[in-house]
Amino acid sequence: MTKGSHLLARYVYCRCTNGNGVTLKYFIIIILVSFSMENVFATEQILITISDDMNKIIFDGRWTHLTEWKHSSQDTLSYADGTTIQLRTAHQDNFIYVFVDAVSDTHLDKRIDKAMVCIDASNDKTEISNADDYCFVVTLDEKEATVLQGGSFSESDHFKKIAEPTNFIGIGAVSDENDRYSNIPHTSYEFRIPTDLVGRSNTYGFYFGVYDGYSDKIYSWPQDIISDSSLQLPNPSSWGELVSPDKSLPEFGLPLFALIPAFMFVLYFTKFRI
Numbered sequence: 001m002t003k004g005s006h007l008l009a010r011y012v013y014c015r016c017t018n019g020n021g022v023t024l025k026y027f028i029i030i031i032l033v034s035f036s037m038e039n040v041f042a043t044e045q046i047l048i049t050i051s052d053d054m055n056k057i058i059f060d061g062r063w064t065h066l067t068e069w070k071h072s073s074q075d076t077l078s079y080a081d082g083t084t085i086q087l088r089t090a091h092q093d094n095f096i097y098v099f100v101d102a103v104s105d106t107h108l109d110k111r112i113d114k115a116m117v118c119i120d121a122s123n124d125k126t127e128i129s130n131a132d133d134y135c136f137v138v139t140l141d142e143k144e145a146t147v148l149q150g151g152s153f154s155e156s157d158h159f160k161k162i163a164e165p166t167n168f169i170g171i172g173a174v175s176d177e178n179d180r181y182s183n184i185p186h187t188s189y190e191f192r193i194p195t196d197l198v199g200r201s202n203t204y205g206f207y208f209g210v211y212d213g214y215s216d217k218i219y220s221w222p223q224d225i226i227s228d229s230s231l232q233l234p235n236p237s238s239w240g241e242l243v244s245p246d247k248s249l250p251e252f253g254l255p256l257f258a259l260i261p262a263f264m265f266v267l268y269f270t271k272f273r274i
C-alpha cells in the first residue's frame with residue numbers, strides 16, 4: 001500500500017428478495033480504503049509533466065527564447081513580502097529538468113545569489129539526510145555547480161560535496177528580453193538532473209530554495225520550512241514532493257486496482273440462489 005492509506009476488507013452476508021419474489025443470498029466483500037488525512041495532505045506537492053521538448057533546452061541559465069520552457073509544468077510561488085518565483089519542471093528520457101525563475105530578485109549579486117534544488121530519491125523523509133538525498137546548488141555567474149549528497153557525517157554536517165554527476169547541468173544567469181515573466185533583469189537558474197543519479201520514481205522528495213544576497217533571505221519551497229541559517233539545508237523530513245501524475249496515481253497504486261477484478265470474481269462465485 002501507498003503511504004497514507006490503509007486497505008480493509010469486510011465480508012457482509014446479505015439476504016435479499018429480488019423483483020420476482022426470489023430470495024437471494026450474497027456474500028459481499030466491501031473494500032474500504034481509509035486515508036490518514038494527516039499524511040496525505042500534510043505534504044505539499046509539485047506536479048511534474050513529461051515533455052518532448054526538454055532535450056532542446058539551451059543551458060545558458062535563462063529563457064533563451066520565449067517558448068524555450070513552454071512545454072513544462074508551471075508553479076507560481078508567492079511570498080509574504082511580495083516576492084514571486086516561477087518554477088518550471090518537466091522530465092524527458094533520462095533527465096529531470098528544473099527552471100527556477102527568480103523574477104523578483106533584481107539585485108544581481110554575482111557569485112552570491114544562488115538556487116538550490118534537492119531531491120530525496122526514495123522519499124523516505126528522514127530527519128537526518130541519507131545517501132539518497134541530493135542537493136544541487138547553482139550560483140549566479142559561477143561556472144561550476146556544487147552537488148551534495150546526504151549522510152550523517154557529524155552532528156551538524158549532514159551533506160557532503162561530491163563530484164558533479166555525469167550529464168548533470170546547473171547554470172545561473174541574468175534574464176533578458178526573452179524572459180516570459182518580466183523584462184526587468186533578474187536571476188534565473190536552469191538544471192538538468194540525471195535519473196541515473198536519483199533513479200526513476202513517480203514521487204521524489206523535493207525542496208528548492210532561492211538565496212538573495214542583497215536581502216540575505218532564502219525563499220524556499222515548501223514555504224513553511226524554518227531553518228536556523230539561511231544557507232542551511234533543511235532536513236528531508238520537511239521537504240515536499242515532486243510527483244509525476246501521468247505515470248500513476250500515487251495514492252491509488254496498483255495493489256488496489258489489482259484487487260478490483262478479484263472482488264468481482266469473489267462476488268460472482270459467492271452468489272447463489274436458494
Ligand SMILES: [Ca+2]
Nearest residue numbers: 058060062064
Ligand atoms: Ca535557456
Ligand SMILES: [Ca+2]
Nearest residue numbers: 120124132133
Ligand atoms: Ca532520503
Ligand SMILES: [Ca+2]
Nearest residue numbers: 107109212213
Ligand atoms: Ca540578488
